[in-house]
Amino acid sequence: MNSIKKLLVSKSYLIFLMFLISSVSALAVRLEAYNDGIYGPVDRIPSEHLFYNVNLIEKSGVVMANAYLRISNGLVVESGQMRSGLFNPETERAQLHDMEGKWIYPAFIDAWTHLGQAPIDKATASNEAPQYESHTRGAGSWNEAVTPQWRAINNPGELKHDELAARRQAGFSVVHVLPRDHIFRGTSFVRDLRNRDLPKTLIKADASIALGFEKGSSKQVYPDSLMGAIALIRQTFLDLRYFEQAKDSGCMEGECLVLQALRSQQLVGLPIYFEARDTLGALRALRIAREFGLKFAIRSDGLEYEHREEFRQLRSSLGSLILSVDYPQAINQKHLAKAKAENFLKQISLRELRRWEQAPANLQAMENSELPFAISFGNEKAAKEFWSGLRRALSYGLSPDQALRALTQEPAKILGIDSQVGTLEVGKRANFLVSSGDLFRRSDAEVLENWISGEKSVEADKEKDSEEKDTAKETVTETTKDIAKIEEAPKNADVAAAAEIVKADPKIVIRKILSSRTFPNMAYGWETLPQVEEVLIRNATLWTNSKPGILKNADILLRDGKIAAVGNNLVRWALLDGVKVIDATDLHVTPGIIDEHSHIAISQGVNEASHSVTSEVRIGDVLDPNDVSIYRLLGGGVTASQLLHGSANSIGGQSALIKLRWGVGAEDLKIKGAPGFIKFALGENVKQSNWGDLYSSRYPQTRMGVSGVVEDAFQRALAYRADKKAAFDANQPFPINLKLETLQEILENRRFITCHSYVQSEMLGLMELAEKMGFRVNTFTHVLEGYKIAPEMAAHGASASTFSDWWAYKFEVRQAIPYNASIMTRSGVNVAINSDDNEQAGRLNQEAAKAVKYGDLSEEEALKLVTLNPAKALHLDGQMGSLEVGKDADIVLWSSHPLSMKARAMKTFVDGRLYFDRDRDLAQRSAIEVEKQELWDRMQKSIELEKLPTLKKEEVEKRMKQPSNADHKHQHRCEEIHNEYNR
Secondary structure: OHHHHHHHHHHHHHHHHHHHHHHHHHHHHHHHHHHOHHHOOOOOOOOEEEEEEEEEEEEOOEEEEEEEEEEEOOEEEEEEEOOOOOOOHHHHOOEEEEOOOOEEEEOEEEEEEOOOOOOOOOOOOOOOOOEOOOOOOOOOOOOOOEOOOOEHHHOOOOOOHHHHHHHHHHOEEEEEEOOOOOOEEEEOEEEEOOOOOHHHHEEEOOOOEEEEOOOOOOOEOOOOOHHHHHHHHHHHHHHHHHHHHOOOOOOOHHHHHHHHHHHHHHHOOOOEEEEOOOHHHHHHHHHHHHHOOOOEEEEOOOOHHHHHHHHHHOHHHEEEEEEEOOOOOEOOHHHOOHHHHHHHHHHOOHHHHHHHHHHHHHHHHHHHOOOOEEEEOOOOOOHHHHHHHHHHHHHOOOOHHHHHHHHOHHHHHHOOOOOOOOOOOOOOEOOEEEEOOOOOOOOOOOEEEEEEOOEEEOOOOOOOOHHHHHHOOOOOOOOOOEOOOOOOOOOOOOHHHHHHHHOOOOOOEOOOOOOOOOEOOOOOOEOOOOOOOEEEEEEEEEEOOOOOOEEEEEEEEEEOOEEEEEEOOOHHHHHOOOEEEEEOOOOEEEEOEEEEEEOOOEOOOOOOOOOOEOOOOEHHHHEOOOOHHHHHHHOOOEEEEEEOOOOOOOEEEEOEEEEOOOOOOHHHHEOOOOOEEEEEEOOOOOOOOOOOOOOOOOOOOOHHHHHHHHHHHHHHHHHHHHHHHHHHHOOOOOOOOHHHHHHHHHHOOOEEEEEEEOOHHHHHHHHHHHHHHOOOOOEEEEOOOHHHOHHHHHHHOOEEEEOOOOOOOOHHHOOOOOOHHHHHHHOOOOEEEOOOOOOHHHHHHHHHHHHHHOOOOOHHHHHHOOOHHHHHHOOOOOOOOOOOOOOEOOEEEEOOOOOOOOOOEEEEEEOOEEEEEHHHHHHHHHHHHHHHHHHHHHHHHHHHHHOOOEOOHHHHHHHHHOOOOHHHOOOOOOOOOOOOOOO
């Protein structure tokens, strides 16, 4: 009886307990429904799934045939080889999925998107005066383009369903959303791609620090150039360094807010993502990273292969490259009128055609260079375009394992979310793809399902139209090399089985590239860079610019990049092994021409035309080694140039002294150990006389105001130097000011002034100010009224760098005369003749010859105007400017008298390397046309056979009217204030 009672009691208890549990469950449903608001009750679908009989890729290089994957509550809980006992009580509650013939991969992660971020409004009204101060409301930086406190998570914008769907169809489950406006842009966030509100899809709220060179929507005039943007970045990082060192930073509240934001972001180890417009910009960003001991993840233009050696040199500062599979589009000949087709090909540069063919091999080049990279979905497009681009990269040699790693593990690692996503290891999110076959080895495989946190995404628009099926067929090939075999997986019992299942038909095959990458990768580039040679030039007329004068029938020996011997009858050197002998009978040899005032090879702005004092900016930050002007000037006998800032400022930017080493990188153009120079300016350009009525608010607006600005700047520099010394003596941190640091270098004779000038009164005034402040003006450039004050210049110790016979091109040059160079020379001034123009720079020997006519200088004196004298002005005469033993082997072999109109540079050596040879140049001209035609024909064939996307007819017609020829860009003179920065 008692046992029966106990049984009844226990049954009653169980019934009560079951009722209680069911009530709590019902309550939970109601709570979930309440919490979901308008979305209603949560669907009661099984949260556990078992996928079996599948080819499972757990991560790149780890493959299991006949495998299974079990997920629960959005996480991976188990995976492995199919085994007995797999279907047991533990898995009975799971929804079963028989995946026979299917593949499962980790879902992809897009490391770079601007999803939901509003487009940048860069438009500026042409009728508005320039804005010099920040108009930001509330606390913030002095510069509108510095906004690190901005958080994209607080401004996520609206995501369009189509944008999410396209990425899901392509195989992406997670995206990194970066802010796109300003230079210091704030922090990004990471979310998954489910159609849910952001709080439910958020993976990481502050994922990275976003930077870029373009100031975006900021209307503030500074920065007005790429070099100004770099200076602003550099100064901000220096301010941050001081802020971290100083207990009382003394910063204003707004600046403190900015620096606190940056400091807190760096303290938690957020990666820095940098958006560069092009490959050269990416390298500039990495140099900034190296300067401050940082690492940047970089996105640029997909042409990194052209400078892969430089990326390797900067490897320690590279977090990762973010690469897309968007390539230069083809130009369809059908969009051209027949009569215009031939002419159109002449308007396309070889560089453009090469990039069309070579860009799909960029990923393979980065893999071979062992550089880390992630693959991004890229610009807005359909899923089929992404896979078309990715498979083109695979057909150009990118390994399948590396492709998968770049889409999963690499982006997860650099974003710091690799503990959650990127592989299908136990405990990670159940983000995976189901495909019909091997996605990376078969061109007919496609993504069938995309599971994100255990939820299946099924897209309605799978794009299964017949056109897509046609384009997914076997690609046109030059070879049939099979890349179907997977790279060796980790040694385990599953490898043998995996190898069998992984073998696929060779539908993606290795393609052959017709064109070769050269240095630089454009017309007249080198297949291999010139090497130092031992060269004996015999029986030439040598213009030594030294005590021996002009030597007839003489010899000169070049060895180890230097001039090893000069004289008559050096025939004994010809007997040595490896010495190349050049018979120069009836030819002339001179030192290489040196252009003291040039603006070639400068990217996105010769002027930082915003403020009147911009001594913090550096031309050396924005060198463009691919500027074809370098090659052309070698053909005119030029071997070295000073690249100057423009003349928009009282005190402009720092110059760069370069050798014209055609084919090397930007840093290797620079003359190592060269002294520092800076550009000053006087006159109309500085006081904005000709800038228009709107430019009437920047001080100075008069010539006497220019003098006042310069003196005030040096007074501030003196005070700065005293404060800095006091801080260092007290072992206290000190806030470095790049503007004043540069002026301090001038005061200490560690940097020298080249001053744009015309009017005698202003030049006298600057010399007087310099002497009062304890320095001197190194060079007056242009100096068209120099003949009036030549004795004063000589007494001051100033050089002159002038034009031969330019006048009447603006009001302040109205008293120029062609005898200027000769009069100053006779007065004891060191005089050079410069170009200030990329076209005239190739004829400086002829410009120097005019001084023989105007002023009766000797021929030797005239040649020195463009060789030894500019070397003296640049403090480089110890290594160049004359044919003397021990100096750099920078020489030119001329066809005739070097001051003659008929003279042609036959060979130009820089550091003993033959960088220009007229015979090679003539041969290259025809070779270039042949290569262009071959590439054009291949482009048309690929359009027909591969169904490649092409430029629209309207775009082609626009190109006909305004050809975009990158090899023929025009360099501006120092007055130029308009540039392509931030456009």
